[in-house]
Amino acid sequence: MTMATGDFSAGTDTPAPLAIDARGLVKRFDGTTAVDGVDLAIPTGAIYGILGPNGAGKTTTLRMLLGIIDPDEGERMVLGASNPQDVARFIGYLPEERGLYPAMKAYEAVAFMGALRGLPLKQGREKARELLENHGLGHAVERQIRQLSKGMAQTVQLLGTLVHEPKLVVLDEPFSGLDAINQGKLEVLIRGLADKGTTVIFSTHVIAHAERLCEGIAIIAGGKVPFAGRVDEARDRIPAQVRLETRRREGGWRAALPNDTRQVGNFWTFALPESGVEPLLKALIEGEAGILSLSIERAGLHDAFVAIAGEAAAKDMVAGEPGEPA
Template sequence: MDEYLRLENICKTYESKKAVDNLSLSVPQGSIYGIIGPNGAGKTTTIRMVMNIIAPDSGEVLIKGSKAKDDFRNRVGYLPEERGLYKQMTLKEIIRFLAEVKGLPVKKTDELMDGWLEKMSLIDYKEKKVEELSKGMQQKLQFITTLIHQPDLIILDELFSGLDPLNIELIKNVLMEEKRRGTTILFSTHVMEQAEKLCDYICMINGGQKVLDGRLSDVKSKFGTNSIQINMDGDGGFIQELPGVEKVSEFNNYIELKLSAEADSQAILKTVSEKMTIHRFEIMEPSLYDIFINMGGVKPSDFNKEGAANV
């Protein structure tokens, strides 16, 4: 697949803090690419450098192999982490305005507007002011303004923050449609579960540095550890002693086994089923979260820390 966006050894230092440290990555055309990392990892700074909102201290941002030209801004749709719109404008006015600063003529915007408002069930509010909308509606509206000019690259910072589950579904569907159109989608998040369901490629960063990157499936098979979940009746104390089992974690109604690389899961199933009733036996794919914790040396609490510097 062709490469759309490439970062080459970019660095950005604020005061004494290295926000982004020698980061390189390659985003294929038409892919959904997730930048994942805890708060303060440098995701927003990276995105701002891609957008040319701030310039890297060193390194280069390349679009299709060359430096971004002036009209690149028109071909990007950007949804910042914290959402906001001009509250005093009507939906119609603000969609027109934000499309016009992207270079979309008003006539073209008007043609596309109703379709988008229908899709996001906002059509009845077209002449209403933004401040009259609920928060969820404002997010959907902001999504329209991000996408209406049919960008080649969609950049979504902390895509899932503040979205309710219904809107997450809606927006995922819209993004899949955009992907089919050939649009490249770059997003950042610290919510791993959502990223896993959406992206083709990932790049994990922490402390401004890349931890790992690549196609999601490759990353999983390469860096994953085998694990099994079992629902069963009775005391499974003996399981700890089985060959290949490295660690047993007990949860409310199931246990999770961490296996060594050469362990035979079928043998374990057989042994356990002889001794007790199994309700569920599942070979787990490693989660991104686990991979990250293993690879990055990050503490799980880093992902829940709020209010980290947002630069």
């Protein structure tokens, strides 16, 4: 089973209502356990990331939440329903495997996807034209899918996921294959959905997207969830690091440095003491160490992922944007 699912209502008297409440989800394929006891509690209106390397169980978990496949064990409540299919018209889903009819015109493709979720076709066509125009594809409304670039086609499929104004949007590796400009546009779109109260869940192996966008995350590794909760709680698993540069290299003030202090070039580095930095500052000033610089650096989400899931799980993750060094 997982660890704590996280409290997104810190500082409030009542917890946020849950869009997703899943307990003990298990899925096996041909005797192999792909997902092993996943718990998730995702509040309404949150941007929530499912992080893990390829093959970790992200897609299987999302498909169980959506009712595309049923769990072998466990329960899930989606938008208040025990059977996700009962609320399918309120859900938008972008699968990792993209697929559109190549001969269909862009606006027809968007309208068709809306119709699959119960949106009348005439209304869908009107909204499709509006969405395409608003997202920089007004010139491509009448073009066939086969005439669009890969990025444009992915945008069309994304808009088809949203045209019926779902309450819950689930995106499986939505940033995959997009260039930096379109990734930025997608991030803006996701924030806009959350601002309107839509719950957005996306899976990714690129940690930077989750760090910028998400209030909460679940880390999946080997089909298990070793952590589910707020992003800041994950980062707090690693103590903040102090980076200190002094004019003097020796003196009685050295005794005030913590036992884990390391010297890196001209800097002293060590974990922020539980007592805070103030007692250390006092000792440095009284000892005339000559403080040239002092900074407190909080751990990033990638470092937290490594600490929680381990090096083996982290080796297939990307810390920054695709193409950047991890």
